[in-house]
Amino acid sequence: MPQPKPTLATTFCGIQCPNPFWLASAPPTNCGEQIMRAFDAGWGGAVWKTIGEPITNVSSRYSSIDWEGRRMMGFNNIELISDRSIEINLQEMAEVKRRYPKHVVIASLMVESKRETWHDIVQRTEDAGADGLELNFGCPHGMSERGMGSAVGQVPEYCEQITGWVKEKARTPVIVKLTPNISDIRMPARAAKRGGADALSAINTINSITGIDLNTFQANPNVDGKSSHGGYCGPAVKPIALNMVQQVCSDPASALPLSGIGGIANWQDAAEFILLGCGTVQVCTAVMHYGYRIVEDMQDGLLAWMAEKGFASIDDFRGRSIPNVVSWNQLNLNYQIVARIHEDLCIGCQLCYTACWDGAHQCIHLDRTAPAPDTTRAPAMVEAEAARRISTTPIPKLDAGGPGSTKAHTPLERIPRVDEHHCVGCNLCSLVCPVEGCITMERIENGLAPQTWAERTAAGITPGGACEVVNTK
Amino acid sequence: MSGQTSFVEQAPNHPETSARFGDLHPPLDKQAAIPEANRCLFCFDAPCTGACPTHIDVPRFIKKIASGNLSGSARTILDANILGASCARACPVEVLCEGACVLHRFNKQPIQIARLQRFAMDSLHASGAPLPFVPGAETGLSVALIGAGPASLACAAELRRRGIRAHLYDGRPLPGGLNTYGVAEYKLPLVESLREIEMLSQLGVEFHFATMIDAEMLAGLEREHNAIFLGIGLGAIHRLGIAGEQLPGVTNALDLIAGYKSGERTTVPARVAVVGAGNTAIDAAVAAARLGAAEVHIAYRRGPEQMSAFAFEYEHARLEGVKFVWHVQPTRILGSESVEGLELIRLAASADGSILPQPGSEFSLAVDLLVLAIGQGTHSSIFADKVKLERGRIVIDRATGQTSDPKFFAGGDCTNGGREVVDAVADGKRAGIGIAAWLEATLAPA
Numbered sequence: 001m002p003q004p005k006p007t008l009a010t011t012f013c014g015i016q017c018p019n020p021f022w023l024a025s026a027p028p029t030n031c032g033e034q035i036m037r038a039f040d041a042g043w044g045g046a047v048w049k050t051i052g053e054p055i056t057n058v059s060s061r062y063s064s065i066d067w068e069g070r071r072m073m074g075f076n077n078i079e080l081i082s083d084r085s086i087e088i089n090l091q092e093m094a095e096v097k098r099r100y101p102k103h104v105v106i107a108s109l110m111v112e113s114k115r116e117t118w119h120d121i122v123q124r125t126e127d128a129g130a131d132g133l134e135l136n137f138g139c140p141h142g143m144s145e146r147g148m149g150s151a152v153g154q155v156p157e158y159c160e161q162i163t164g165w166v167k168e169k170a171r172t173p174v175i176v177k178l179t180p181n182i183s184d185i186r187m188p189a190r191a192a193k194r195g196g197a198d199a200l201s202a203i204n205t206i207n208s209i210t211g212i213d214l215n216t217f218q219a220n221p222n223v224d225g226k227s228s229h230g231g232y233c234g235p236a237v238k239p240i241a242l243n244m245v246q247q248v249c250s251d252p253a254s255a256l257p258l259s260g261i262g263g264i265a266n267w268q269d270a271a272e273f274i275l276l277g278c279g280t281v282q283v284c285t286a287v288m289h290y291g292y293r294i295v296e297d298m299q300d301g302l303l304a305w306m307a308e309k310g311f312a313s314i315d316d317f318r319g320r321s322i323p324n325v326v327s328w329n330q331l332n333l334n335y336q337i338v339a340r341i342h343e344d345l346c347i348g349c350q351l352c353y354t355a356c357w358d359g360a361h362q363c364i365h366l367d368r369t370a371p372a373p374d375t376t377r378a379p380a381m382v383e384a385e386a387a388r389r390i391s392t393t394p395i396p397k398l399d400a401g402g403p404g405s406t407k408a409h410t411p412l413e414r415i416p417r418v419d420e421h422h423c424v425g426c427n428l429c430s431l432v433c434p435v436e437g438c439i440t441m442e443r444i445e446n447g448l449a450p451q452t453w454a455e456r457t458a459a460g461i462t463p464g465g466a467c468e469v470v471n472t473k
Numbered sequence: 474m475s476g477q478t479s480f481v482e483q484a485p486n487h488p489e490t491s492a493r494f495g496d497l498h499p500p501l502d503k504q505a506a507i508p509e510a511n512r513c514l515f516c517f518d519a520p521c522t523g524a525c526p527t528h529i530d531v532p533r534f535i536k537k538i539a540s541g542n543l544s545g546s547a548r549t550i551l552d553a554n555i556l557g558a559s560c561a562r563a564c565p566v567e568v569l570c571e572g573a574c575v576l577h578r579f580n581k582q583p584i585q586i587a588r589l590q591r592f593a594m595d596s597l598h599a600s601g602a603p604l605p606f607v608p609g610a611e612t613g614l615s616v617a618l619i620g621a622g623p624a625s626l627a628c629a630a631e632l633r634r635r636g637i638r639a640h641l642y643d644g645r646p647l648p649g650g651l652n653t654y655g656v657a658e659y660k661l662p663l664v665e666s667l668r669e670i671e672m673l674s675q676l677g678v679e680f681h682f683a684t685m686i687d688a689e690m691l692a693g694l695e696r697e698h699n700a701i702f703l704g705i706g707l708g709a710i711h712r713l714g715i716a717g718e719q720l721p722g723v724t725n726a727l728d729l730i731a732g733y734k735s736g737e738r739t740t741v742p743a744r745v746a747v748v749g750a751g752n753t754a755i756d757a758a759v760a761a762a763r764l765g766a767a768e769v770h771i772a773y774r775r776g777p778e779q780m781s782a783f784a785f786e787y788e789h790a791r792l793e794g795v796k797f798v799w800h801v802q803p804t805r806i807l808g809s810e811s812v813e814g815l816e817l818i819r820l821a822a823s824a825d826g827s828i829l830p831q832p833g834s835e836f837s838l839a840v841d842l843l844v845l846a847i848g849q850g851t852h853s854s855i856f857a858d859k860v861k862l863e864r865g866r867i868v869i870d871r872a873t874g875q876t877s878d879p880k881f882f883a884g885g886d887c888t889n890g891g892r893e894v895v896d897a898v899a900d901g902k903r904a905g906i907g908i909a910a911w912l913e914a915t916l917a918p919a
Contacts, residue, residue: 068507068508069504069511348516348575350517366518379517390526391525393893393895395892396784397781409578434579
């Protein structure tokens with residue numbers, strides 16, 4: 001039966017969105033002209049660069065870390081909120097909404113912690129036509145030292161109180177943006193929910209120092225020889241963000257519609273955030289790196305994946321992975337897997353061998369051509385043997401079997417062997433293996449019924465001395 | 474090295490030749506080297522290291538490039554191979570380290586080990602830092618090394634690091650042997666070979682140039698030194714033994730290559746033929762093409778499948794426009810005052826695999842310069858009553874380089890019949906370690 005064509009159109013806390021791809025409150029949403037170009041490129045919404053009393057920025061403001069020749073694996077900024085006046089921002093917002101009525105414009109707000117001030121800015125912003133408000137309780141630098149941003153987000157009571165003030169006035173949905181710079185993100189999330197928030201967004205940037213110049217001994221980004229901690233984002237933070245999203249979405253006292261943020265650069269990232277419960281996703285670093293045009297493939301790729309999986313809408317798969325993440329004590333202790341090396345794919349790099357010996361459980365051996373399995377030969381012995389071998393440059397006419405002659409097949413002595421009896425199923429070998437599908441982790445039927453730690457302790461059969469850290473919350 | 478002029482300063486400077494013999498494999502810059510270094514999987518017991526005759530720890534030096542530790546990278550290379558910069562350029566890596574790269578079995582693009590090695594070595598040279606090793610504490614022992622090619626240089630470096638004096642004797646005015654005079658300039662420029670040897674000589678190697686060794690001198694060296702290393706290489710290129718070989722315009726590949734590298738030859742005439750199809754023949758043919766020949770032929774008595782040149786050298790020659798004439802044998806060199814042509818006869822394989830001339834199939838090529846590249850003879854006969862020879866090659870214990878006379882060690886082409894620079898370095902290194910071990914054992918108080 002043919003599936004209906006999937007749609008990206010979705011509703012987030014009552015706001016109709018052409019698609020779930022929003023630009024996060026950041027430099028790509030500095031001004032109306034930028035946001036209109038972004039909408040033309042295909043973005044469904046934009047959270048306006050945080051509006052408040054204008055600030056003074058420093059130069060420089062950004063720094064990043066590269067990874068193995070790739071640029072901007074992680075990105076850091078010490079830029080503050082909008083450096084333009086509230087009036088100009090709101091005038092432009094009104095113009096954007098007039099010209100793009102179907103696109104979502106969310107106003108990110110940050111003002112001093114006074115009830116009247118918040119009431120005033122809410123009123124003016126909604127008058128300008130914002131579809132919703134995002135309260136910036138997350139900015140980790142500069143503003144926090146003035147009692148705003150993460151200084152609010154880190155104290156659940158402030159979070160609840162200011163959310164409450166905003167809700168007294170607001171007619172549009174109120175989204176509270178959470179800071180990750182806190183030991184348990186559920187605390188401010190619960191506070192925001194108690195304060196009446198309609199939705200949450202997470203995560204804001206993570207406190208960071210991206211690096212030190214080894215010639216000048218100065219940190220990045222460099223402002224006249226000094227630096228300051230900034231907010232970390234980009235691909236590097238995605239796993240941290242996914243965890244916090246999962247924590248919020250699986251906690252009934254926190255759960256609200258959630259706009260996911262943190263290292264999202266493509267449709268696959270977006271799908272993962274949605275699977276853990278997000279209704280929309282926000283992007284900044286990837287756009288700062290490659291421009292608004294990246295949204296084309298985000299739409300295209302997500303639609304293709306939805307069609308393949310038979311999902312008609314975002315809601316069809318939103319939160320679908322939440323039940324698959326549980327606390328450790330709910331995991332099946334009797335589930336057993338072992339590594340299998342597929343000889344036909346093995347290229348003989350032996351990374352699995354050295355990783356298992358030095359980083360895991362000494363269950364992979366280089367003894368396939370030995371007369372009997374030898375589990376005693378350690379890596380240093382293998383290397384010492386190799387160093388004693390005499391090799392020469394092959395002369396085509398004289399020497400068959402030079403190094404180039406085994407290009408097609410890996411010689412058996414280079415293919416490691418897994419000692420399945422001792423393999424603990426940790427995954428490490430399959431993670432370091434450079435060839436996809438070469439090492440697979442395969443289930444061993446051990447005949448044991450599933451049993452979790454929780455069940456084991458409840459049954460009173462835990463080993464002596466074992467204990468569990470009990471979460472008192 | 475005692476107060477002699479810098480070798481590099483003695484290198485001939487011929488901008489026109491340099492321009493014609495630009496790098497076959499251009500250097501990597503930093504932004505290309507780092508991603509390439511990061512592409513290396515860092516194999517355990519890496520096949521590239523195993524394939525390298527000197528066992529350079531390839532993944533280790535590559536990861537040091539990736540981490541920005543360029544001096545450590547160069548030190549890793551030099552520790553295994555004191556001619557690491559030369560080998561980075563001269564090695565046939567397609568059949569060595571890069572040929573062994575496991576990525577051939579994955580995405581088919583091996584790591585560019587040679588270019589990374591050159592990057593590390595060039596960085597060391599550009600930094601002006603000294604050789605990252607110091608001589609060992611002087612032991613009072615001393616070794617004479619005959620020949621100053623790669624084998625002797627590598628042996629000398631091992632000896633110096635162990636505090637043993639090393640005196641090198643060579644007939645040429647500059648050190649390096651074929652590393653300096655015999656490698657195609659687009660792979661390894663003469664000046665780069667000298668630059669590397671200059672660095673090596675910081676270990677306190679003593680050179681004696683333009684010195685030919687005879688029996689009497691050898692006896693003297695044997696008395697003065699605790700051991701002798703023979704790194705004498707091979708002798709002259711074989712002759713065809715046919716009419717006309719004495720004509721002007723008949724030369725051999727090694728003379729042609731040494732001639733243009735040293736600046737004595739800057740051009741060749743229009744029509745050049747090379748006899749032989751080994752790697753040296755290819756180097757000579759390509760050199761002829763680059764020196765301005767309009768037409769270059771390689772004549773070989775068997776077919777492409779039997780030639781001793783590496784497949785990539787053959788492809789390179791074809792790209793340079795060299796034409797191959799297979800299954801032919803020279804019968805006569807034509808010409809009165811000088812070479813005018815080469816008469817060839819076609820050969821056919823017989824039932825028993827031997828190849829037989831086909832009577833009446835003679836034809837000739839018009840040739841102005843004939844280059845012989847049919848293998849080198851040996852010149853080990855003056856040592857015949859000292860050490861055991863086999864078909865002119867000096868017989869050694871592969872692991873130590875020791876010959877039948879325990880005081881004599883040998884390595885390089887004179888023992889292996891003619892292989893690569895890296896094989897000579899490996900031989901010399903093993904012999905240097907072997908000599909030190911032998912001296913320690915024999916001189917140890919009972």
